[in-house]
Amino acid sequence: MLSFALLHSSSSPKPQFHFHYKNQIPKLPFQSLHFSPFTVLPIKLQSKPSFLSLSSCFPSSTSLIGDEFEVELGRLLTLLPEEMRRSVSEHPEFCYLIEVVMDLGRKPLARFPSGDFILSDHPITLDDLQHAISKVGDFAVDNRAGISRTLHRISAIRNRKGAIIGLTCRVGRALSGSANALRDLVKDGASLLLIGPPGVGKTTIIRDIARMLANDYGKRVMIVDTSNEIGGDGDIPHAGIGNARRMQVPHSDVQHEVLIEAVENHMPQVIVIDEIGTNLEAMAASTIAQRGIQLVATAHGVTIDNLVMNPALEMLVGGVQSVTLGDEEASRRGVQKSVLERKGPSAFSCGVEIISKAELRVHPDLEATVDAILAGRYPRYETRKINPGSQDETRESSSTQAPFDERNEVLVEDIIQMNGGVPGSTELISETDPSIEGGSGESENALCIFLYGISEASVIQGIKQLNIDDAIEFTDNISEADVLLALQSKLKKNSRIQAAAKSHGIPIYMTKTSSSTQLAKAIEALMDDFADGFEFLESEAKTNESEKIDALEEARIGMERVVIPKGEPVELLPRPSNIILLQKDLIRKYKLKSERIGTGTDVRLRILPFSGAPDEDSQDSEGVDDESEVDELFSPNAESNGSAFRVDRLPLLPE
């Protein structure tokens, strides 16, 4: 029978970590970097699969894991058929197992940091699923179940008749120390909102925050545990939450009620809650914040921008409203008359973007971050490392630079960690530090593209002939991108993606089709502009800004001096489509109508005198609706560059 052992070897060579850049997945991206002195050797044993050496995966200081985690992981593995159990326990990354996926009629998979691994060539049967289901508690309405007194989460997929045909078995771990990087903030009573994509480690961190506040700072902490993920399944909470108390939620729809109940009945000083996702929950959280209770919560998203743009959750960060500025104020600020502003105070004082299992971006003043995003400026934030091994506060780097610069710092730290650097080091190493030399097989000057409506595969296919694979890379995180490349038809339907690109100062390019030839041309054009540092865009933006002000002033004077007092129409000068759109907006605010005249580069507006006819706000005199205006805005007459049209720095399109 096959099993494995973890052998400590101080003389063993450092493990080979693959260099990763931006969103590329490293071989072992977590704090596994601590574990470089351990070597995993598969050996043959005449015994049952053993997890006895599992605690060696984790230095004793890192967690409550050790023996308890062995037992807990063992309980998860009892869900699996013997062959799968053996296969997963033999995997070299067994300690870092994230999930086991069992779908009826398909081969079972284990998810590890380095990727998916097939556990057996035998497809999953109904019996296999039945066996697993019999070992877990009841599935709640959110189709999640747990294993009593463990942190594992079993999520079911059902067929149309309600029968379970798939399971995702997530390994839960209490990583004591995973919230150390936020210790200074939580200690001072800051309300923290953590956001991150699924599986990045949000629950793990807030669990540790709950423990830290209850045990280290003696606070009365109440966890509102919607799917029993923070405190584990069963009525006795998992040791990972320390002295914090927890309230279970019978149904996710009543999470907001339990939140209020927690405050009213149990006198908490701190409320911890995972996954605020609805408007009602956001409202409950805001109410709690107003009562002076420290709030620690998570929400799905990648960056704070995602929350600002999410109508259900924007309330968490103070809400967003559109404000019309006076002419003078608008020209003083150099912005259009209608701007977005924060409506009120944020329910949270700090925001934390969980970038990866090893890295956080802390926005110490969440309101300032939201204001910056709405004003199209770079928010200020600090990059911190998650370091479960250290009991100290681990503010590893502090940065208020523009994201582009900071990205390089992060990159450098990643590489150093991957090369076996000491976690917890507070040294900030410059990009030219020799220790990073040779760590990369990739170009540091690669152009990082966020694709929208175009698949990565199509671009790769398109540029095959160009031999520039190393010069570009892709990201799913718009804040990391140098440029947004989108399919025209998709982009024009999504004003939010444009707003997100704008808020990060990223130029937007688009193609009409995603054929290989078009994409190849687009990428070539893009590479040229990137090589020039997108310099021309800067000057274009400046020209555009002053043209915007001129155009609006021209329309205002026309209306105030001619159209309104004399009742005569006024023809404005030809302008680019995006500026015409702004003029139309202003004209509507004066309760006047306009018509678009001319063609090509001669397109301009004629402002019509008030006719007394009912005002159709969303239509101009030609019956052109906003959708057509959007089309117009995207017409290639403004900027054309082969197949890629620059539509950089568009104004926000009407919803």
Ligand SMILES: Nc1ncnc2c1ncn2[C@@H]1O[C@H](COP(=O)(O)OP(=O)(O)OP(=O)(O)O)[C@@H](O)[C@H]1O
């Ligand atoms: N620092 C870490 N090192 C190693 N494993 C980790 C770390 N943080 C989290 N994990 C593991 O990663 C997986 C996902 O973590 P977690 O459930 O906390 O993520 P999440 O962001 O809350 O996910 P979701 O949004 O899907 O609920 C779990 O198996 C967890 O044990």
